[in-house]
Amino acid sequence: MRILFACVAGLSGMLIYLFAVLWAGDYVQLWHWALQVPFYVLAGFLWVFPVLRLIYWAARVTPPRRGAKDRAVRTRG
Numbered sequence: 672m673r674i675l676f677a678c679v680a681g682l683s684g685m686l687i688y689l690f691a692v693l694w695a696g697d698y699v700q701l702w703h704w705a706l707q708v709p710f711y712v713l714a715g716f717l718w719v720f721p722v723l724r725l726i727y728w729a730a731r732v733t734p735p736r737r738g739a740k741d742r743a744v745r746t747r748g
Contacts (some may be wrong), residue, residue, distance in 0.1 A: 677729030681722060688718050 692714045699710045727734040 675729070677725050681725050684721065684725075685718065714731050 686712065695710075695714075699707050702710075
């Protein structure tokens with residue numbers, strides 16, 4: 672049930688994000704190209720963080736802490 676909810680929430684969220692970026696992109700097109708590039712780079716990557724959290728939640732896995740190194744994974748071989 673969790674995976675189904677994550678799929679529906681993820682697709683809905685991505686559609687909302689897509690429409691928001693497309694709507695903002697209409698205004699960004701009027702800017703100088705040097706200002707457009709950072710906008711589109713950020714817009715291209717910002718969706719990753721909420722989707723990653725949603726994937727971890729759906730898989731019932733705790734996301735790794737920032738800067739923490741998992742030694743158990745490194746020693747497996």
